[in-house]
């Protein structure tokens with residue numbers, strides 16, 4: 343879970359989808375799409391820019407909620423994730439009953455309620471000034487990205503979105519809530535080091551970690567946006583499925599590795615926690631707090 347390989351993104355995607363479903367009643371994506379389309383010529387595509395797209399999970403989650411004609415631009419700096427993206431998108435589209443045409447760094451997806459053109463491109467978002475695509479977007483999305491970025495970067499992103507007149511939908515940002523059942527006496531210790539690790543520099547300056555959404559809401563409101571947030575927590579239950587067990591295993595390994603890297607002096611306590619947690623995955627439940635945010639002008 344420390345890296346962003348395609349296997350990890352595929353493992354988390356069903357948990358992300360369930361979490362997005364939990365936030366959906368409070369975040370009205372169809373109403374946002376209608377609002378944005380009211381400023382477009384009839385039949386024009388809604389332009390959506392997804393930052394840190396990975397293999398395209400935001401598009402898969404949000405395009406059906408936005409509906410109709412959409413043009414998506416997907417940006418990421420990881421060539422391996424971008425290489426996995428066309429297959430991930432086309433499998434999803436076919437499963438939705440859509441027709442797919444692929445060519446180069448693009449794809450057209452055509453279905454009864456959805457007509458998408460998609461273009462993906464390698465880009466380092468750390469240099470936000472070089473991300474010209476923000477200027478043409480009506481909606482700027484990102485999922486599981488905001489907690490990686492710094493205050494200065496986020497402030498600059500909000501300014502760019504405001505200048506473009508774009509709405510924003512930033513999903514699945516961690517918000518520091520973590521709850522295990524059953525609890526372990528070393529949970530608090532591991533969590534503290536894990537959270538501190540999340541605030542290390544991830545390439546954008548000191549990361550906001552669990553403070554990202556509050557900071558984003560502050561910047562957006564100051565820029566004149568209406569902001570709505572809603573919890574989008576992962577619910578992982580070791581009694582439920584093999585996917586849950588795999589997720590719990592990854593979470594325990596990832597949290598332990600991050601905690602040891604952050605606080606080598608705590609290594610023996612963290613490794614003992616890791617062993618206890620791995621030994622009882624099948625009777626463990628974990629809730630990981632995330633927050634989704636939607637904002638418009």
Ligand SMILES: C[S@@+](CC[C@H](N)C(=O)[O-])C[C@H]1O[C@@H](n2cnc3c(N)ncnc32)[C@H](O)[C@@H]1O
Nearest residue numbers: 346394395396399418419420466467468485486
């Ligand atoms: C946690 S993953 C989320 C991926 C995808 N949005 C999802 O929800 O599955 C974070 C993504 O941000 C991308 N990323 C991190 N730093 C980046 C940078 N400096 N420029 C572009 N993309 C970056 C990673 O490659 C990765 O795809």
